[in-house]
Amino acid sequence: MSxxxxxxxxxxxxxxxxxxxxxxxTVVAFSLTSPQFLSIGNFDSIGFQLPDLGLLxxxxxxxxxxxxxxxxxxxxxNLSGLTLAWILNMNGGPNAGVLAFVVGVAAALAVGGASGAxxxxxxxxxxxxxxxxxxxxxxxxxxxGEFLTRGGDISGFPAFLGEIGHGVILGIPVPMxxxxxxxxxxxxLLARTRHGFAVAMxxxxxxxxxxxxxxxxxxxTLVYALSGMMCALAGILMLTEFNSVRVGHGDALLLVTVLAxxxxxxxxxxxxxxxxxxxxxxxxxxxxxSGLNLLGANQHLSTAVWGLFLIAVMVFRSSTPTLRALFExxxx
Amino acid sequence: MRDYLRTHEGEVRLFVVLAALMLxxxxxxxxxxxxxxxxxxxxxxxxxxxxxxxxxxVLIAGGIDISFAVGASVAQYLxxxxxxxxxxxxxxxxxxxxxAFGIALGCINxxxxxxxxIISIVATIATFxxxxxxxxxxxxxxxxxxxxxxxxxxxxxxxxGAGGALTLPVAGMVAAMxxxxxxxxxxxxxxxxxxxxxxxxxxRRAGVATVKIQFIAYGWLGLMAGIGGLMQVNLAQEVxxxxxxxxxxxVLAAAVLGGARLxxxxxxxxxxxxxxxxxxxxxNGLNLLGVSPYAFxxxIGLTILAAISLSNFELGALLAGGSRRHGxxxxx
Numbered sequence: 001m002s003x004x005x006x007x008x009x010x011x012x013x014x015x016x017x018x019x020x021x022x023x024x025x026t027v028v029a030f031s032l033t034s035p036q037f038l039s040i041g042n043f044d045s046i047g048f049q050l051p052d053l054g055l056l057x058x059x060x061x062x063x064x065x066x067x068x069x070x071x072x073x074x075x076x077x078n079l080s081g082l083t084l085a086w087i088l089n090m091n092g093g094p095n096a097g098v099l100a101f102v103v104g105v106a107a108a109l110a111v112g113g114a115s116g117a118x119x120x121x122x123x124x125x126x127x128x129x130x131x132x133x134x135x136x137x138x139x140x141x142x143x144x145g146e147f148l149t150r151g152g153d154i155s156g157f158p159a160f161l162g163e164i165g166h167g168v169i170l171g172i173p174v175p176m177x178x179x180x181x182x183x184x185x186x187x188x189l190l191a192r193t194r195h196g197f198a199v200a201m202x203x204x205x206x207x208x209x210x211x212x213x214x215x216x217x218x219x220x221t222l223v224y225a226l227s228g229m230m231c232a233l234a235g236i237l238m239l240t241e242f243n244s245v246r247v248g249h250g251d252a253l254l255l256v257t258v259l260a261x262x263x264x265x266x267x268x269x270x271x272x273x274x275x276x277x278x279x280x281x282x283x284x285x286x287x288x289x290s291g292l293n294l295l296g297a298n299q300h301l302s303t304a305v306w307g308l309f310l311i312a313v314m315v316f317r318s319s320t321p322t323l324r325a326l327f328e329x330x331x332x
Numbered sequence: 333m334r335d336y337l338r339t340h341e342g343e344v345r346l347f348v349v350l351a352a353l354m355l356x357x358x359x360x361x362x363x364x365x366x367x368x369x370x371x372x373x374x375x376x377x378x379x380x381x382x383x384x385x386x387x388x389x390v391l392i393a394g395g396i397d398i399s400f401a402v403g404a405s406v407a408q409y410l411x412x413x414x415x416x417x418x419x420x421x422x423x424x425x426x427x428x429x430x431x432a433f434g435i436a437l438g439c440i441n442x443x444x445x446x447x448x449x450i451i452s453i454v455a456t457i458a459t460f461x462x463x464x465x466x467x468x469x470x471x472x473x474x475x476x477x478x479x480x481x482x483x484x485x486x487x488x489x490x491x492x493g494a495g496g497a498l499t500l501p502v503a504g505m506v507a508a509m510x511x512x513x514x515x516x517x518x519x520x521x522x523x524x525x526x527x528x529x530x531x532x533x534x535x536r537r538a539g540v541a542t543v544k545i546q547f548i549a550y551g552w553l554g555l556m557a558g559i560g561g562l563m564q565v566n567l568a569q570e571v572x573x574x575x576x577x578x579x580x581x582x583v584l585a586a587a588v589l590g591g592a593r594l595x596x597x598x599x600x601x602x603x604x605x606x607x608x609x610x611x612x613x614x615x616n617g618l619n620l621l622g623v624s625p626y627a628f629x630x631x632i633g634l635t636i637l638a639a640i641s642l643s644n645f646e647l648g649a650l651l652a653g654g655s656r657r658h659g660x661x662x663x664x
Contacts, residue, residue: 071581122637122640122641126640126641128640128641129588129594129595129640131396131584131588131594132585132588132589132594132636132640133637133640135581135584135585135636136585136633136636136637136640137633137637138581138633139585139629139632139633139636140629140630140633140634140636140637141633142629142633143627143628143629143630143631143632143633144630144633146626146629146630147624147626147627147629147630150626151626251578255398255457255460255461256461258453258457259457259458259461262454262457268451268453268454269451297469298469300464300465300466300468300469300473301465301469302465303461303464303465303468304461304462304464304465304466304469305465306461306465307457307458307459307460307461307462307463307465308458308462310454310457310458310461311444311450311455311458311459311462314444314448314450314454314455314458315444315448315450318448318449318450319448
């Protein structure tokens with residue numbers, strides 16, 4: 001048994017094992033307090049709610065590993081969603097065909113990627129601080145969306161989009177499948193490719209990376225562009241789920257994505273961070289929220305619990321060495 | 333004077349831009365240089381300046397705080413309840429309550445950051461969620477309109493001419509700026525805050541009490557958050573629990589635009605004031621020039637993007653292509 005857990009620990013890393021333990025603990029606690037918690041319906045609702053936050057968190061993860069941040073994730077997702085909405089509306093709205101959808105998705109990804117790339121250029125080539133550059137980009141993109149929509153929402157899309165937003169394949173919600181595929185791709189990109197390696201090295205030490213022949217500026221621009229495309233994917237998924245797009249939709253998720261990254265053990269100074277623990281921390285956050293929901297609490301209590309939960313985990317992590325030293329001294 | 337120009341290049345540059353902008357607006361619009369317009373510019377932005385100088389102290393100390401605006405909402409709400417409990421109170425009570433609640437919230441952040449060594453951005457994103465979630469959950473989002481008269485009555489403190497009365501929040505702003513200037517420029521503690529922000533380890537070895545410095549910095553921001561919240565009620569004449577959320581990012585952008593360095597060790601009170609005012613004057617000017625309000629945010633975002641790109645732009649370094657700072661400054 002112990003060799004089995006050791007092997008699991010080697011494969012997934014200690015971080016994931018600890019978080020999986022926490023996840024199991026939350027599931028057990030809620031299933032004891034609420035009989036509906038372990039029902040199919042509840043897991044379905046988790047499966048439909050998690051992917052939006054999940055995709056946005058992936059978009060936040062890559063820049064943080066590069067010792068940056070992308071505070072424009074929600075604004076980019078909204079503007080990309082609007083792009084798809086306009087292309088659908090230009091091609092008949094509810095009667096738009098699959099081709100219009102495909103073109104719209106490509107355009108949305110292009111808009112997301114371009115927004116990210118512009119931000120990346122300001123950060124990499126002009127040396128602006130990522131917090132400030134992405135904050136300014138967020139204000140600009142939100143403003144652009146407000147200017148173009150006059151603050152209203154766009155709706156009236158073809159019925160087949162509902163198959164994506166609310167569909168189920170082999171018992172698994174389609175948004176969850178989209179998120180799972182995106183998470184695996186993101187993991188491959190960050191852990192298995194030359195670019196992913198460059199991103200982590202830049203996050204650790206940009207100057208040493210430059211001297212080692214890593215194209216620092218190009219890689220930084222690319223990481224923000226890819227982050228923008230991931231935002232676009234989130235925006236597209238949100239459009240299919242809610243059947244409408246509005247600037248400001250999902251604003252409350254912005255800092256939750258950062259919270260999820262830090263809960264998943266991503267180093268705030270950059271250089272270190274993996275998709276798997278972040279995925280588990282998203283599961284924990286969504287489980288906490290659904291469980292509290294079943295107990296009759298509202299989203300605001302969940303928000304508070306998320307914050308307190310992050311504090312508890314960080315306090316525990318910072319005291320772990322002290323606790324271990326204490327344990328060792330007692331054993332001696 | 334020449335020394336001042338050399339050491340405060342950022343402030344001087346910002347001042348020149350602001351002066352040129354105001355001159356242009358004065359020529360383009362007959363209403364810009366009226367007493368009424370200038371007074372409303374100051375009245376409506378006083379609270380942001382109060383918060384910006386509070387945030388400045390934390391930024392100089394090498395930290396960051398995302399939670400101060402929701403902290404101000406919590407302090408407002410608690411102050412309204414406490415004043416109700418003492419039967420109305422007066423300005424002295426209001427200042428004491430709002431200041432004490434603000435400082436208490438700041439000390440929560442400081443104890444997490446200094447006591448448990450949690451990175452400031454992680455800690456304050458956690459407390460941001462915790463403060464806001466708990467506030468909305470316990471109050472059910474209910475606003476308070478039944479406030480003591482002394483709190484909501486407009487108090488004119490000075491006049492710029494006919495129809496241009498400066499109100500109490502401007503006096504609060506001047507007091508906050510003077511007090512913060514005195515703290516960071518004229519006291520030993522202030523020098524220690526700069527030293528700690530520039531090089532925490534060096535400051536520690538030189539005998540700076542690092543924990544005390546962090547409690548002072550976050551406590552000072554808490555005090556300013558509380559007082560800013562108190563002044564904001566005087567302007568808005570109501571306490572709305574979700575009225576201030578989101579303002580933290582605008583204030584952060586303005587403070588950094590004003591020359592405060594993310595990463596610590598640099599920043600000035602005058603810069604904060606100019607940073608807030610630049611954004612405010614751009615918005616005011618767009619309004620006077622008859623630009624559609626839907627375009628405001630977009631153009632403000634563009635202004636900030638242009639400002640940070642220009643202020644970081646070093647043509648020689650860009651052409652030489654050598655290794656430069658990439659804006660990746662560690663935030664403690």
